[in-house]
Amino acid sequence: STLLTINARDYIFYTDWAWTSFVIFSISQSTMLAVGAVYYLLFTGVPGTATYYATIMTIYTWVAKGAWFALGYPYDFVAVPVWIPSAMLLDLTYWATRRNKHMLILVGGTLVGLSLPLFNMINLLLVRDPLEVAFKYPRPTLPPYMTPIEPQVGKFYNSPVALGSGASAVLTVPIAALGAKLNTWTY
Numbered sequence: 001s002t003l004l005t006i007n008a009r010d011y012i013f014y015t016d017w018a019w020t021s022f023v024i025f026s027i028s029q030s031t032m033l034a035v036g037a038v039y040y041l042l043f044t045g046v047p048g049t050a051t052y053y054a055t056i057m058t059i060y061t062w063v064a065k066g067a068w069f070a071l072g073y074p075y076d077f078v079a080v081p082v083w084i085p086s087a088m089l090l091d092l093t094y095w096a097t098r099r100n101k102h103m104l105i106l107v108g109g110t111l112v113g114l115s116l117p118l119f120n121m122i123n124l125l126l127v128r129d130p131l132e133v134a135f136k137y138p139r140p141t142l143p144p145y146m147t148p149i150e151p152q153v154g155k156f157y158n159s160p161v162a163l164g165s166g167a168s169a170v171l172t173v174p175i176a177a178l179g180a181k182l183n184t185w186t187y
Helices: 002-007 015-044 049-070 084-096 101-125 130-136 160-184
Strands: none
Touching: 002 015, 002 049, 015 049, 015 084, 015 101, 015 130, 049 084, 084 101
């Protein structure tokens, strides 16, 4: 079950790609936490196994964070995901539904799907200056298409495309209002 979660795309938030991987992480990790933990719960029949499972994942990630830190990357380069509160909700659901596996899957899966992205968004908001860390310490393992590009501030504003799109956006509102007014007139 732990391998399922690790292999379900990104299971660590690296600062240089954290907000993009957040979307993928939210889908894959909430699914894998629910699937793996429900399997554990139904197999063992012991409430608390989901929290145990999430704790193992958290420890794995802290080890990975320590490895990157040992390589000279800053402490904030890896943000450890928050699995444990969602797993606790799953355990609570298992206890509350009297081991009814269908309600466990339905209610527990919904709670995990709703809570895991929320906890992790709060977690990522607390990372100190992610852009600076991303550009100063790019990961050597990133493929070229995922390498962060320094923002080109100011270049877009001088382009004819920007001028045309801005002008059309500004002119659309009065033209639409005029059209609505013309439509109400009686001839």
